[in-house]
Amino acid sequence: MVSNVLHDPEPEWTTLMRTQIECWEAEEQQMQVEEIESLAWEAAERASREAEEERQRGHEVLLVAEWVAQVDFEEAEQMRRWREEAERAERLAREEAEAHASEERALAERIAQEMEVDRQRWEAERLAAIAAREEEVRHQRAIEEEARLARQAQEEAERRAREAFEAARKAQAEKEEMERQLERGIQPVVIPTAEEVQLAKAKVQYKDDVFHFAVAGVAGSGKSSLINAFCGMNNRDPNAAPTGVSETTLEISRYVNSAHSEQFAWYDVPGSGTLTIPDWQYFNSQGLYVFDCILVLFDNRFTMTDHAILANCDRFKIPTFIVRSKSDQHILNVMKDVGYDTDEDTDYREQFYHIAREHYISETRLNVKSNLAEANLRDQRVYIISNKTLAGVAKDNWPKKIIDEFT
Template identity: 40%
Template sequence: MGGGISRLFGGRKARPNPTMWAIEEQHRREAAERAEAQRRQQIERERQEQAERLRRAQEEAWRAAQIAEQQRQEQAERLRRAQEEAQRAAQIAEQQRQEQAERIRVQQEEVQRAAQIAAQLEREMQEQAEIARREHEAAQRAAQAANELQEQVRKKEAEMKKAMEVQEVMEAKWKTGIRPVEWPSKEKYEATKRRFYKEGKFHLAITGISGTGKSSLINAFRGIWDDDEGAAMTDIVESTSAVTPYPDPNPAHPFIWFDVPGSGTLACSDWTYFNDQGLYIFDAIIVLFNDRFTATDIAILRNCERYNIPTYIVRSKSDIHIANIIQRKRRSAGAKVNLAKILDEARKEYIVRTQESVRSNLMRCDPPIRSQKMYAVSRDTLTTIVREEPLDDMLVLNEVDLLGDILQDAHSRRVADKSYGSMSDLMKKAGLDIFRLFTN
């Protein structure tokens, strides 16, 4: 029958049912609308998600901007505080500078006032001295006539008195067993020379009574401390029983330092000490004393004049003596203590008093001994200078002068000895280094 229907309509395809077609068309439109709606929803979701990401990115950017602003403000606050602290520090420094300038100004005024007072006193003293001189000249002129009448008589009396004094001194010396100075024999001189003398070296003997610090001074000249290896033995009591050589460890220094037994420990007279110890063989002799000269020290100086041997009068343990002077001055100064000024005054007072004491001791000798230079030294300072180390705030006395004079005498006394080498070069190498260290 189906085939009949087809034939009935001439074999054409049958048209769909309009109602069904409308329904299907409606379904297709609804499906298309749902698909479009879903697509739009999807686009809307994606737009919302994009907007949410943008919002979150904006929030994060805003938070980052807030953090950056907060950090900038904190940095600005720290910078402001640093600037304020720098300003406060600058104000404090300026205040301190002004206070220091004021103190310096006050001190300068005090120094000027003191200089004015000193100048006034100097003028008054000069005026008084001039008045005294005039009065003295007037007195001399007044007494000159009388003196001329008695001059011949006084001369005769003085000559007779001098002759009697010389006779009394000679008799007293013979009574006390003091004998004339004896010169060593040629054989003894050669034997002593073979015992101590080294060609090309400069031999210096350190003499003095027991306890003056001879061994410590030798260590200082050699640039080593008392407890270093190879140092000369030091002790409270005399530690040297025989003349002991100590070569200088610096190969540029041709010195041999000799520690001589203290005269206070030997059973010999003062007049025999020089020859008994063979001191006549040395190139130079250091007479070391602490508080006073002894008869042996005087005998050594007198014999050195006779043998034409350079001598150096050295006072040891100077830092201890100066410390005592400083302590006395500090007590008298009370609360107003200027340590630098007290140290300088104590140093000058000590050197002047020591020089005057040496000069007085030499002048009291009979006959007087030629006046010569005195050196006040500190063992620690001398050691530091020889070691060419910084002096810092150490007490400096006559150490540099002593070293320079020894080098100069070594050059003068030994320049003719060819085995000794060029002392001029030695002084440039050793001496100038010492002075450079001192001036720095």
């Protein structure tokens, strides 16, 4: 069996409340966005101040580097003077030759060592200056990255603010349009959410390999007796659906025919007259959108709820059957209206029964056709039934007399 694929309806009052909640959430989001913008602006200002402080530190580092360069220059001059002194000493050494040769060489070596120490110190200072500059560059890049991220955060906050404003505007427009439609008497189409569909299926113990029939109609129309007949039970059976003059079903109840328990399941739906639910909300409130087939049962006349059920079944592509119940009693009433006396003989009764049955079937078909046309619903067949006949069929006891169950 194939279950219908459903979309997402929900009750109209829930939609209104949800719309209002969305408006409040949108306003709250707007406030949050404004707070985020303020924090982002403060972060940008702080980043700017830190960038200025880092620039000042960079300037100080540059001054230090210039001082180091000046020192290096002075040391270079000193080294140049030392080289000249060394050359002069060397000339003196050559002049004084052997007498002072040993003494001058010692002095030259000492001067050379001092020059090497100075050179190494100068090289170390140069490398330190380079490392400081590289560190300054890395720090500057980090500041620029923080500023870029702050700008991105501000742009994201502005985008969210625009989206929140648009969502609030759209929600308000939808709310106003729905209110206008309700004022004009237009009933909204409510699509259940996926979560609502799952909850409704869990509530009726929905199984994919079982065909689920729902019997709906006004209170007292004979829904429970019809289900008992389909399940091959009489109303006194301990497992039968409870019946009575008043409505006995306040929650959807599940019943199975023991002979076909793995194939079919029947559901007794609370009568619409027993619930304080508008006719256009009855279909969704009872979760009828999860059933594979719906029988719309009526006793005397169609109601607005019956119209709403048929319209929603068309919308959700759910097969429907229109059934008129208590036909035995209705035909007997027609017989009495045309002059039948219960004391008459059997042959005379059959003549009255035939006349009353034809009149009852014709009147019922005409009534249903007229009701469907007035409600702008598609025309479809009405089944005029006797529960006794159906109970016999369910037990494979085919009846000799039928009303309009099979034609």
